[in-house]
Amino acid sequence: MGMTITEKILAAHAGRDRVEPGELINVKIDLALGNDITAPVAIREFEKIGVDRVFDRERVVLVPDHFVPNKDIKSAEQSKILKEFARKHGLTHYYEVGRMGIEHCLLPEQGLVGPGDLIIGADSHTCTYGGLGAFSTGVGSTDLAAAMALGETWLKVPESIKFVYYGEMPDWVSGKDLILYTIGRIGVDGALYMAMEFTGPAVEGMSMDGRLTMANMAVEAGAKNGIVAPDGVTRRYVEGRAKRPYVFYASDPDARFAREYHFDVSKMEPAVALPHLPENVRPVSEVLNITIDQAVIGSCTNGRMDDLREAARLLKGRRVNGNVRLIIIPGTQEIYRQAMREGLFEIFLDSGAAISTPTCGPCLGGHMGILAEGERCIATTNRNFVGRMGHPGSEVYLAGPAVAAASAVMGRIAHPREVE
Amino acid sequence: MEIKGKIWKFGNDVDTDVIIPARYLNTSDPGELAGHCMEDADPLFAKKVRPGDIIVAGKNFGCGSSREHAPIAIKAAGVSCVIARTFARIFYRNAFNIGLPILESAEAAGKIQEGDEVAVDLEGGIITNITRNETYRATRVPPFMQQIIAAGGLINYVAERMKKRGDT
Numbered sequence: 095m096g097m098t099i100t101e102k103i104l105a106a107h108a109g110r111d112r113v114e115p116g117e118l119i120n121v122k123i124d125l126a127l128g129n130d131i132t133a134p135v136a137i138r139e140f141e142k143i144g145v146d147r148v149f150d151r152e153r154v155v156l157v158p159d160h161f162v163p164n165k166d167i168k169s170a171e172q173s174k175i176l177k178e179f180a181r182k183h184g185l186t187h188y189y190e191v192g193r194m195g196i197e198h199c200l201l202p203e204q205g206l207v208g209p210g211d212l213i214i215g216a217d218s219h220t221c222t223y224g225g226l227g228a229f230s231t232g233v234g235s236t237d238l239a240a241a242m243a244l245g246e247t248w249l250k251v252p253e254s255i256k257f258v259y260y261g262e263m264p265d266w267v268s269g270k271d272l273i274l275y276t277i278g279r280i281g282v283d284g285a286l287y288m289a290m291e292f293t294g295p296a297v298e299g300m301s302m303d304g305r306l307t308m309a310n311m312a313v314e315a316g317a318k319n320g321i322v323a324p325d326g327v328t329r330r331y332v333e334g335r336a337k338r339p340y341v342f343y344a345s346d347p348d349a350r351f352a353r354e355y356h357f358d359v360s361k362m363e364p365a366v367a368l369p370h371l372p373e374n375v376r377p378v379s380e381v382l383n384i385t386i387d388q389a390v391i392g393s394c395t396n397g398r399m400d401d402l403r404e405a406a407r408l409l410k411g412r413r414v415n416g417n418v419r420l421i422i423i424p425g426t427q428e429i430y431r432q433a434m435r436e437g438l439f440e441i442f443l444d445s446g447a448a449i450s451t452p453t454c455g456p457c458l459g460g461h462m463g464i465l466a467e468g469e470r471c472i473a474t475t476n477r478n479f480v481g482r483m484g485h486p487g488s489e490v491y492l493a494g495p496a497v498a499a500a501s502a503v504m505g506r507i508a509h510p511r512e513v514e
Numbered sequence: 515m516e517i518k519g520k521i522w523k524f525g526n527d528v529d530t531d532v533i534i535p536a537r538y539l540n541t542s543d544p545g546e547l548a549g550h551c552m553e554d555a556d557p558l559f560a561k562k563v564r565p566g567d568i569i570v571a572g573k574n575f576g577c578g579s580s581r582e583h584a585p586i587a588i589k590a591a592g593v594s595c596v597i598a599r600t601f602a603r604i605f606y607r608n609a610f611n612i613g614l615p616i617l618e619s620a621e622a623a624g625k626i627q628e629g630d631e632v633a634v635d636l637e638g639g640i641i642t643n644i645t646r647n648e649t650y651r652a653t654r655v656p657p658f659m660q661q662i663i664a665a666g667g668l669i670n671y672v673a674e675r676m677k678k679r680g681d682t
Contacts, residue, residue, distance in 0.1 A: 481535050
C-alpha cells in the first residue's frame, strides 16, 4: 500500500519508513513560528520549562504582524516581549516593522519554508505552506513553547482527502474561488483532523500565489493541513530563494484516501461566502444586490502580487464608489515595493483606495479598518465569523480580489465582468 | 477531581472569535480575558457564569484561530469542563495543554439542556445529568493525552522529558 505526500513527510520527520493514519508520532520540526498574539503566551510557557536556550536559534521565527505597527500600549507591550526574547536568544529570524510582512506571505517569500518541510506555527493559517508541498499546521502557544525547547512535536497522522480540480479556469476565477467553493461543499468541519490534498490540472496550472491561497484556507474546513504536490511551478518559486535544502514528495498512485472529490472548475464562477461562516458560499451572481461600506484586499490569504495585480486590472481608470472605503494591504515589504514598481500604487491611489503597510489588521478586527454596527465589508480575508472585523453587528463577505475590487467600484457585491 | 455544575448551552461551530474576540487579544492576562469570554454570543456570560459551571455545545467547538486565549478565557471564567459533539483540532490540543477538561459526547451534547445540573467523571468519561437522571458516555481520551494530563499539562511533561535527555 502506498503513502500520501502528507504521510511521507511525517514519516521522514519521525525517522520511520512509513506511518499509518491514526498513529500518534513524535516528529522533528524544521521551523517553529509565532506572532505578536501567540508568542507572548508561548514565551511565558517556554520560560517555565527551565531551559536556557531554544532548540535552534535559526529555526524559531517570530513575526509581529497582527497588531503592528503597534495599535495601542497593550499591543506594544506584547510586541516588546517578542523583541526582547529574540534578542536574548539571538534569533536570526525576527522581523521588525519596516522589514516584515504578514507571516504567511513573508516566510515563503524569504525562503524560510520549502517543499518537504515540517513546520508548526502558533497561528491557524500556518497551513498556508502546504502550497509549497510542505506539511505545515497551526498549533497553540503551549505547543509552540514545547517545540521551541525540544525541536520536536507530537502529531496524529491524519487521513487524507483528495480533491481533483479539472477543466479550464474561467476568467476572474482564482484559487480563492476554488477553495471557497470547496469549503461550501464540505462544510467548516468537512475535513476535521484530516489532510486536504489539492490535485488536478487546474491546480497544476495555478501560480504559487494561488496555491498558497488554497492551502491557507484548509483550516476553514477543519483540516490539519492542506497540501499541493511540488512540481515545476514550485521549483521555479523556490530556486534561488530557499534557505535550506528541500525535498519533493508526491503521493503514490496507490496511496489511501478517505474520500475523493472531483470538481469541474470550468463550471465555476467567482464565489462569495456570506456571514457568518466560510461555508455559506454562493456564486457571486446570486448575491449581487448586497450593498457594502468597505472592501479589504490583503491578508495572508490574498495579499500577494497576483492578488494586487488582479485588483489593479479592474481598478485601472475607475473610481471607488462614493459610499465605500477600499483598503489595500500588500502582504510584505517586498510585495509593497514590487507593487509600487509595477505602477499599481498609482492605479490604487487614482481609484481612491487607501494603501496600508503590511499588517493582519482588519482581518481579525485588530485595527486599520474596523467596522461599525450594521456595516458590511467584502474582504479577501479568510473568516467571516460574528464580530470578526469589528462590531458584533457588522458583516464580512469573503471573496477573491477580483470580486472585492469590482464590488468597491460598484458599491455593492459585483461580478468582475460588470465592471470590466 | 470532582466536576459538577450548571449547564450553559451553545450551538454548532462556536468559533474562537466568539469565545474571545480578537479586540481583546492585546493582552494574555487570564483574568482580563475571562471578563470577555463568549461575549459576542452572550454579552452577559462572564457575569452570569459561576465557578464550576459547564459549557455544552454542538459540533466543531473552538473552530477558527489557534489562539490559546480561548481555552484560557473559558478556564479563567470558572468553567470546569466543556462537553461538545466534536472539537476543532487546535482547540482540542490547546485545552489539554493548558489543563481545561474537555469531553466529546454526541449523546450528552444532544440531550443536556441549558440550566441542567451535571456531574462529570473525567477518568471514567461518564457524564451524569442530575436534573434528568440520565448518564452519557464520552469518547475515550487517547493514552498519550492522558499522560499529558497526568504530568499536569504539556509544559511539565516536556520539562520531565528534557530532564531525562539531560538538557537542563
